[in-house]
Amino acid sequence: MENxxxxxxxxxxxxxxxxxxxxxxxxxxxxxxxHGFPNRKDEDWKFSDINQIIxxxxxxxxxxxxxxxxxxxxxxxxxxxxxxxxxxxxxGQLVQIDFNSEDKDKIEFLTNQNNxxxxxxxxSLINLNNALSNKSYKLLVKKNYQIKKPLIIYHTTNSVLTxxxxxxxxxxxxxxxxxxxxxxxxxxxxxxxxxxIFYNFSLEKNSILKNYKIDQFENENIRYMFNNIKQSSNSxxxxxxxxxxxxxxxxxxxxxxxxxxSSAFVNGIFSLDKSKHHEIKTKINHFVENTxxxxxxxxxxxxKSRSVYQGKIYVDSKAQKTDGYQLSKxxxxxxxxxxxxxxxxxxYADDVKCSHGSASGSLDENSIFYLMxxxxxxxxxxxxxxxxxxxxVINQITDEPIKxxxxxxxxxxxxx
Amino acid sequence: MREKELEKLxxxxxxxxxxxxxxxxxxxxxxDVIKFISNIKKEPKWLLDWRLKAYNRVKVLKExxxxxxxxxxxxxxxxxxxxxxxxxxxxxKSLDELDPKLIxxxxxxxxxxxxxxxxxxxxxxxxxxxxxxxxxxxxxLTEKGIIFCSISEAIQKHPDLVKKxxxxxxxxxxxxxxxxxxxxxxxxxxxxxxxxxKCPMELSTYFRINASDTGQFERTLIIADKxxxxxxxxxxxxxxxxxxxxxAANVELIALDDAEIKYSTVQNWYPGDKDGKGxxxxxxxxxxxxxxxxxxxxxxxxxxxxxxxxxxxxxxLQGDNSVGEFYSIAITNNHQKADxxxxxxxxxxxxxSKIISKxxxxxxxxxxxxxxxxxxxxxxxxxxxxxxxxxxxxxKCGAHTIPYIKNKNANSNIAHEATTSKISDxxxxxxxxxxxxxxxxxxxxVNGFCKEVLQQLPMEFAVEAQKLVGISLEGSVG
Numbered sequence: 001m002e003n004x005x006x007x008x009x010x011x012x013x014x015x016x017x018x019x020x021x022x023x024x025x026x027x028x029x030x031x032x033x034x035h036g037f038p039n040r041k042d043e044d045w046k047f048s049d050i051n052q053i054i055x056x057x058x059x060x061x062x063x064x065x066x067x068x069x070x071x072x073x074x075x076x077x078x079x080x081x082x083x084x085x086x087x088x089x090x091x092g093q094l095v096q097i098d099f100n101s102e103d104k105d106k107i108e109f110l111t112n113q114n115n116x117x118x119x120x121x122x123x124s125l126i127n128l129n130n131a132l133s134n135k136s137y138k139l140l141v142k143k144n145y146q147i148k149k150p151l152i153i154y155h156t157t158n159s160v161l162t163x164x165x166x167x168x169x170x171x172x173x174x175x176x177x178x179x180x181x182x183x184x185x186x187x188x189x190x191x192x193x194x195x196x197i198f199y200n201f202s203l204e205k206n207s208i209l210k211n212y213k214i215d216q217f218e219n220e221n222i223r224y225m226f227n228n229i230k231q232s233s234n235s236x237x238x239x240x241x242x243x244x245x246x247x248x249x250x251x252x253x254x255x256x257x258x259x260x261x262s263s264a265f266v267n268g269i270f271s272l273d274k275s276k277h278h279e280i281k282t283k284i285n286h287f288v289e290n291t292x293x294x295x296x297x298x299x300x301x302x303x304k305s306r307s308v309y310q311g312k313i314y315v316d317s318k319a320q321k322t323d324g325y326q327l328s329k330x331x332x333x334x335x336x337x338x339x340x341x342x343x344x345x346x347x348y349a350d351d352v353k354c355s356h357g358s359a360s361g362s363l364d365e366n367s368i369f370y371l372m373x374x375x376x377x378x379x380x381x382x383x384x385x386x387x388x389x390x391x392x393v394i395n396q397i398t399d400e401p402i403k404x405x406x407x408x409x410x411x412x413x414x415x416x
Numbered sequence: 417m418r419e420k421e422l423e424k425l426x427x428x429x430x431x432x433x434x435x436x437x438x439x440x441x442x443x444x445x446x447x448d449v450i451k452f453i454s455n456i457k458k459e460p461k462w463l464l465d466w467r468l469k470a471y472n473r474v475k476v477l478k479e480x481x482x483x484x485x486x487x488x489x490x491x492x493x494x495x496x497x498x499x500x501x502x503x504x505x506x507x508x509k510s511l512d513e514l515d516p517k518l519i520x521x522x523x524x525x526x527x528x529x530x531x532x533x534x535x536x537x538x539x540x541x542x543x544x545x546x547x548x549x550x551x552x553x554x555x556x557l558t559e560k561g562i563i564f565c566s567i568s569e570a571i572q573k574h575p576d577l578v579k580k581x582x583x584x585x586x587x588x589x590x591x592x593x594x595x596x597x598x599x600x601x602x603x604x605x606x607x608x609x610x611x612x613x614k615c616p617m618e619l620s621t622y623f624r625i626n627a628s629d630t631g632q633f634e635r636t637l638i639i640a641d642k643x644x645x646x647x648x649x650x651x652x653x654x655x656x657x658x659x660x661x662x663x664a665a666n667v668e669l670i671a672l673d674d675a676e677i678k679y680s681t682v683q684n685w686y687p688g689d690k691d692g693k694g695x696x697x698x699x700x701x702x703x704x705x706x707x708x709x710x711x712x713x714x715x716x717x718x719x720x721x722x723x724x725x726x727x728x729x730x731x732x733l734q735g736d737n738s739v740g741e742f743y744s745i746a747i748t749n750n751h752q753k754a755d756x757x758x759x760x761x762x763x764x765x766x767x768x769s770k771i772i773s774k775x776x777x778x779x780x781x782x783x784x785x786x787x788x789x790x791x792x793x794x795x796x797x798x799x800x801x802x803x804x805x806x807x808x809x810x811x812k813c814g815a816h817t818i819p820y821i822k823n824k825n826a827n828s829n830i831a832h833e834a835t836t837s838k839i840s841d842x843x844x845x846x847x848x849x850x851x852x853x854x855x856x857x858x859x860x861x862v863n864g865f866c867k868e869v870l871q872q873l874p875m876e877f878a879v880e881a882q883k884l885v886g887i888s889l890e891g892s893v894g
Contacts, residue, residue: 043482317811332826335793341821343832350808350838358821361829 001033007063008131015134024116029131035124047308047340048279050125050224053248057222058192063132063165065092077154077187082405084183085151091158091190092166094137099151106145110138115169125224129198133167141178141207150181150402155197157221161190171200174207174235181210181399186245188219197225203235205259210399212240215249216409223249233259240397241268242406243278243307250279255293257285257319263292267396270298270330271410272305272337279308286319293323298393299330299360300386301337310342311356317348326356331363331389387412441498447471450599453498457568457602460575470588470598477592484784484816485724485753487697490662497600497633541566541605541621543634553617563608564619567635570606577608581639585668585705585732594701597633597666604634604665609644609675618874620649623665636667640675642708647678649877660688660723665700673708673735678716680873682881685721692751692780695723702729706738706764714741715758716872718881720888723752728786730759733767733795740769743869745881747888748781748813757787757804757819762795762828771802774866778809778889784816791828798828806836807865809858809889859886 008029012022037051038044054061071090078086087109088096099107115136121127141147157166174180184197203209213225223246229237241251255264268280284293299307313324330339343356363385371381391412397403407413441452450471454464479490540553541564557564563574570578588598605621623634640646663685669677679702688695698721704713715729725748731740742758760769769789777783789800806815817834839861847857863870863882870878870885 320811330823332823335826337826338822338824340823341819341832343817343819343821343834345806345817345834345836346814347806347808347816347836348814349811350813351811352808352836352838354837355833355835356817357834358819358832359830360821360823362826 001036003060004029004033004063010064011132011134018114020116021114025131027120028127031120031127032124032131035127038124044281044310047310047342048248048250048277050222050248050250053277054194054222057220057247058163058194060163061165061194062163065164065166071095071158074156077156079152079185079405081408082150082401084149085147087151087153088156089154089168090156091161091164092168092195101149102147103145106142107147108140108142110140111135113138113171123226125196126198126226128165129167129169129196132165133169133198136169136171138171138173139180140173141175141180143175144177145175146179147181150183150399152183152185155184155186155195157188157190157193157195159189162192164190164193166193166195167198168196169198169200172202172209174201174203174209176204177206178204179208179210181402182212183402184211184213184225186215186219186223187217188221191220194222195224197223199225199227201227201229201237203229203231203237203262205232206234207232208235209237210402211238212242212397212402212406213251214242214406214409215245216242217245219245220247222247225249225251227251227253227255229253229255229264231255231257231259231262231264233261235259235262236265237263238265238398239267240393240406241280242271242410243268243280244271246276246278248277250281252281253283255282255284256287257291257293258287260288260290263294265293265396266295266297267393268297268309269390269393270307271300271390272307273302275304277306277308279310281308281310283312283314284324285314285316286322286324287316288319290321291319291323293325295326296393296396297328298390299328299339300333300390301330301339302333304336306338306340308340309358310344312344312346313354313356315345315347315349315352315354320349320351322349322352322354324352324354328358329389330360331386332360333363439500440496443496444493445474445495445497445600449497453600453602456498457571459571462579463571466583466588467599470595471600473588474592474595474599477595479592483726483755485726485755485782487660487724490697492596495662498602541619543603543605543621543623556617557615560613560616561610562613562615563606565606567601567604567606567637570637574606574608577639578606578637581637581668581670582635583668585670585703586666586701590701593664593699594666597635597664597701601633601635601666604636605638606636607638607646607648609640609646611642611644613641613644615644615646618647618649620651622651632661632663632665634665636665638668638677638679639670640672640677640711642672643674645676647874648680649874650679650681651684660695660697662697663700663722667700667702667729669704669713671704671706671708671711671713671738674710675708676712676714677704678714679704679729680877681715681717681719682873682877682884683717683719683721683725684884687721687750687752688723690750692723695752696721698722698725698727700727702727703732704730704740705732706735706740706767708735708738709764710737711735712739712741714739714743714872716743716869717745717756718869718873718884719744719746719754719756720884722754725752725754725756728757728759730761731769732761732763733769733798734763736764737766738764739767742769742771742773743872744773745776745866745869745885746774746783747776747885748778748783749888750779750781752779752781754782755784755786757785759788760790760800761788762791762798762800765794765796765798767795767798769800771800771804772868773802773804774869775804775806775815776809776862776865776889777806777813777815780812782814782816784818785834786818786820788820788822789830789832790820790822791825791830793824795825796827798825800830802830802832804834805865806834807862808836808838858889862886862889
């Protein structure tokens with residue numbers, strides 16, 4: 001924590017901040033200093049002790065990020081098979097903004113926003129983010145505008161970067177009847193960094209948000225991503241996680257369904273090996289009548305890896321006719337793996353339909369035998385079963401081109 | 417005044433208190449009180465040392481506070497830790513010497529202590545405040561070599577067995593309430609079933625809290641030796657009082673090779689009045705150890721009473737091929753709160769566990785199912801099936817499900833299902849159309865909802881439990 005104090009002071013000194021911002025940053029820094037990184041004693045981190053993980057994988061963290069010289073974008077990273085808008089971050093710094101295919105007056109990307117939240121978050125990693133992230137960014141999609149091409153946000157690091165904490169905060173505002181398709185793509189050269197990304201989404205009436213987070217490529221970073229979503233009536237949010245590449249990753253989603261007929265969909269895949277430890281934690285709050293949420297998370301675990309799913313559905317006493325569903329399934333391929341789940345329901349209204357299911361076990365030997373008796377090798381049979389198991393989640397994606405893109409990225413053939 | 421009392425009793429028929437002179441230890445929790453308890457029970461030195469060791473740990477432990485139902489702070493110095501009817505200073509040798517008032521109390525509760533009067537052939541150990549008052553059918557059991565007596569008696573007569581097993585499942589290094597119990601436990605039941613013996617009758621303990629300001633800290637220890645079988649029932653009631661009373665019992669079960677223990681509870685402690693005043697805090701630690709191969713422990717509970725129920729009867733499946741089962745119905749009404757469930761810890765190979773939990777909440781109550789299924793890396797070919805269903809009546813109450821699922825073995829399967837719903841209007845309409853009034857209809861539907869659990873109970877208990885389910889929900893519809 002000594003490091004944090006000196007680095008925090010450096011951040012205050014070297015950035016041009018208003019008094020209000022300084023006060024807000026001080027408050028958050030104080031919160032973070034008193035709690036530190038969450039550990040196993042925090043119920044929310046019961047299965048993933050990030051304090052220990054950072055100590056073990058990184059050791060001392062460096063909290064102050066230097067303004068780097070202009071870096072070149074590695075063209076190989078770009079996903080060329082799909083036309084898209086882009087925001088390109090290298091080591092947490094924005095190097096390219098490209099909304100060329102959109103109407104200029106319908107979409108706005110603002111940098112240098114005052115980074116002040118109304119309320120102090122009850123989450124020490126968000127406090128850390130607020131204390132250290134410089135100016136925050138804001139994306140505004142205006143009334144009745146449907147984004148034409150998806151926006152891809154590239155989160156990349158340089159190979160020079162190590163033992164560094166990166167914080168990034170973006171606010172998204174979707175006005176009435178607007179649509180945003182957003183892909184977060186993670187690609188790292190740098191290793192052993194702690195990356196902390198905080199998104200706020202505000203969804204007005206009839207707006208649609210589709211967010212696909214892709215952590216596909218092998219890297220040794222520790223990652224925390226928090227999506228805070230507020231939904232008005234008739235809005236839809238769809239969030240998809242492909243959780244695969246990082247050493248440690250925790251994706252958290254906190255979704256308030258505040259308008260009638262709003263709905264939230266969360267789908268996730270864990271495909272892990274090599275001692276990786278990933279978690280998805282959700283909290284969906286149903287505050288009003290006739291809201292819907294659906295969650296589906298599947299894991300395939302190999303070679304000392306571990307996945308965690310903590311899902312919570314909260315139904316307020318006013319939220320009659322809520323439809324809430326959670327399903328988590330895991331295949332433990334070998335004996336060294338571990339699957340932990342805590343699917344939670346907290347319900348205060350009686351006329352609701354809420355259920356959850358969780359199942360975990362090994363690959364079904366009978367199915368393997370069936371396939372092998374029809375001429376497949378063990379390896380092929382196994383692969384077929386695992387892919388069939390996971391593809392159900394990818395098929396939940398409602399955007400066809402993006403579904404195809406993700407299947408390609410994951411290495412699934414199109415016939416699945 | 418008298419009429420008012422009677423009016424109150426209508427709702428909770430066990431709410432009367434017996435006017436009996438009590439002999440109490442001084443108020444408060446300290447070494448002297450523990451020495452006092454140990455002394456009055458003429459306990460050997462090892463047990464006193466054990467109690468003091470537990471007490472020293474209580475001093476450093478903190479009360480847990482992660483549970484859903486919160487309660488005002490308990491002043492542990494303002495409680496009596498030992499209370500006995502005065503006539504018990506010298507324990508009566510037989511039923512004839514027992515204070516008639518006590519016999520009357522148990523008759524009123526529907527538990528005749530007189531053997532001739534009992535038709536159903538259940539052996540009963542009755543615990544009144546801090547002491548066991550009578551154990552019936554002793555001779556029949558002794559013939560088979562079965563030991564069924566109060567734990568105080570067992571400490572005197574079978575010290576080796578007690579010393580070997582006491583604290584082997586719930587050690588004194590456990591959580592706050594369990595450790596507090598180890599320090600100050602007063603009485604409870606002790607059962608030992610010798611190898612190969614199938615216990616010919618149901619064994620039963622009836623717990624009664626009578627005196628005010630007392631906590632009841634009983635300790636039950638059941639050992640089923642190789643190849644034996646026992647079915648054990650537990651019932652509880654308490655008088656209606658405005659203050660909250662603490663009940664922190666420990667129950668330890670040990671099943672050796674091929675043995676089976678079936679433990680059933682019908683818990684009907686005083687739940688407090690309609691506004692949530694008074695009632696028992698039922699903070700009980702129940703844990704069973706399937707120590708031997710092919711052993712089986714099954715918990716069945718019907719929880720309708722107590723202001724706050726906070727307990728997780730658990731199974732540690734240590735022996736290979738051992739089986740753990742948990743069947744539960746929990747009903748909360750008015751301002752009652754419950755946070756209950758189970759833990760299934762799989763350690764041995766080929767172990768199986770099954771959890772069926774039914775929660776019903778009505779009025780302003782709050783119900784939480786919290787459960788843990790943990791399959792360790794060495795526990796090959798193990799499986800668990802969990803089903804927890806909740807039923808809500810009205811939108812002032814809450815029903816919550818918090819399962820913790822940990823699978824660390826690739827050859828093991830865990831399946832978990834949970835649903836939350838209400839009684840559908842179609843079902844109610846169907847029943848009412850056929851002549852049932854709305855309360856009867858609800859009672860019928862709820863009993864159907866609970867059937868899977870009710871049928872696990874022994875016959876006599878099942879009938880009683882079924883009635884209890886109906887009564888607990890009275891006034892919750894409409």
